Amino acid sequence: EPEVTQTPSHQVTQMGQEVILRCVPISNHLYFYWYRQILGQKVEFLVSFYNNEISEKSEIFDDQFSVERPDGSNFTLKIRSTKLEDSAMYFCAGTQSTGEKLFFGSGTQLSVL
Amino acid sequence: AQTVTQSQPEMSVQEAETVTLSCTYDTSENNYYLFWYKQPPSRQMILVIRQEAYKQQNATENRFSVNFQKAAKSFSLKISDSQLGDTAMYFCARRSGNTGKLIFGQGTTLQVKP
Structure with missing residues (x-):
């Protein structure tokens, strides 16, 4: 089965630094998402992306966050100035249509020190 | 609010037995999709x-089946013949x-x- 690939698997950064989390979705997917999960808590929606633009974002996804898919393959999440509370597992996901299952990547564990 | 509620933070079951995980949700939509995801360590x-x-x-998928009650907005997961590899966190999602x-x-x- 095709896979969603996320890199790096673990990222450590200092508070205030910029980080970019990378995802390579499955090639025929059209809808893309970022979710995050603070350890021991539920998985929270951050943003959805379709037709090269944001289609929906949550309250968590403030001005410090941005997404892009510049080359039609990589799908990135950027956090401009990281805070301690940004420490979490970040999942990329994708799907062909909004009724089908979401394929999740294996996640990037972000640790902000 | 459009929420999904799992009222059982933790459950345990003996190997080979059956267990049911509960989930309720709220929605104003008429057509939607429900999922159960497993998250191992x-x-x-x-x-x-x-x-x-x-x-x-x-829906049924091998040892996994659901009891979907649309009017009650309930979507429970039944795991039959539980196996050690089923140990995980389970998330209900809409x-x-x-x-x-x-x-x-x-x-x-x-x-x-x-």
């Missing part, structure tokens, strides 16, 4: 089963709106005991 999100709200028949985002419940940690 590796933290990978693995789809267990999917239900389309307009289908009355309960697909929302045109963007297809998932709204997750708080999760139920299931431990299968030998």
Whole structure:
């Protein structure tokens, strides 16, 4: 089965630094998402992306966050100035249509020190 | 609020026995999709089963089945013949709106005991 690939698997950064989390979705997917999960808590929606633009974002996804898919393959999440509370597992996901299952990547564990 | 609620933070079951995980949700939509995802210690999100709200028949996937009660907005997961590899956190989720985002419940940690 095709896979969603996320890199790096673990990222450590200092508070205030910029980080970019990378995802390579499955090639025929059209809808893309970022979710995050603070350890021991539920998985929270951050943003959805379709037709090269944001289609929906949550309250968590403030001005410090941005997404892009510049080359039609990589799908990135950027956090401009990281805070301690940004420490979490970040999942990329994708799907062909909004009724089908979401394929999740294996996640990037972000640790902000 | 469009929420998904899992009222059982933790559950345990003996190997080979059956266990049911509960989930309720709130929605104003008529057509939507419901999912159960499994998250083992590796933290990978693995789809267990999917239900389309307009289908009355309960979805089944090998040892996993659901009891979907649309009027009650209930979507429980039954795991038959539990195996040690079923030990994981299980999340119920509802697909929302045109963007297809998932709204997750708080999760139920299931431990299968030998």
